[in-house]
Amino acid sequence: MARANIGYAAMMEQFPPRDLVDWSAAAEAAGFEGVMAADHVQPWVPRQGNAGFVWAFMAAAAEHTQGDIGPGVTCPSFRMHPAIVAQAAATMAAMYPGRFWLGLGSGEALNEHVVAPYWPEVGERISRMFEALEIIQKLFTGKDARHRGEFFHMETMRLWTMPETPPPIYVATAGPLTAERTGRLCDGIITVGAADEKIDTVFSRFEKGAREAGKDPSTMPRILQLHLSWAPTQPEAEQNAMREWPNGGMRFSKQDIRSPQTFAQMADLVRLEDFQGRMLISDDLEAHRREIQRYLDMGFTKIYLHNVGRNQREWIEAFGREVLPKLTA
16 A cells, blocks of 8 residues: 655744744654644744744745745635735745645634734635735736625736646635535645544535536545654653643633733643543654554545654654554555
8 A cells, every 4th residue: 555645743833933943854754654744823822832934934944855845724815915925825836836835724813813903703705815826826826807796896906927727726724614615625634633534524515615616536645744742652642732732632612812822721621631632742653653553544635643742753763664654555
């Protein structure tokens, strides 16, 4: 069987960008393929301590690696007008042909409310995202385009720097309705770890939308961002999860929370058992291999891994040596 396609998730909200560039290169050398870069303007909790500009990081990381790279994910609806997202994406694709992909999402208050005149409910956020997608796709034709819609206006413009082939566009969602529209309108889907039946439903609706648009869903990427906590000992792995990534144990929607300080207050309520079923915390490399293989067997074509601890290089080396070679597509 073919070797699995496993990438490195560069968490901009948790680490300095220069370190992430180095770790992205180290991950590739260890057998990881590609980089997914988080787009944050604030960390989840103050302890994480970073929020570098994702577009600057991606250009630097691409210079030090050979694999694919893309934002997982950027919101084209508030901080940046979709026309500017299109320009940034086209430039990256022109600079790194065949490597860049554009991941889009409907946004979180933590990152978007800082410039939003108000913070809309989820239905409007999704509508804004798909209207933004329409603008981006118009501009990716390389022709003059204009737009006057419900949420966005754009006077006639074109992207003067264009790649030979526009980058693929993936939408991040865990919702069935959005998954169906994603299959119909986009090139692939991004989601996060969830119960098997929920992922099955998302995949089913994604495939339905793709077929309705005359596409073959079996050829379309299905991407997973998977958070985990590994350390040489179980107590270290548990401490890393609780200290560095308490948001992973919060069993509620986080899209409407506006500040890292609010998240920090909620983190005081998180207990180790809250991570159960949401994120594997283990010092057992074989347990992590089984968990990743389970998602590959469900049909994911690419998985980007994020180890929540600060022990990035140690984890990269351990997984490159003991886990990645044993995974199969």
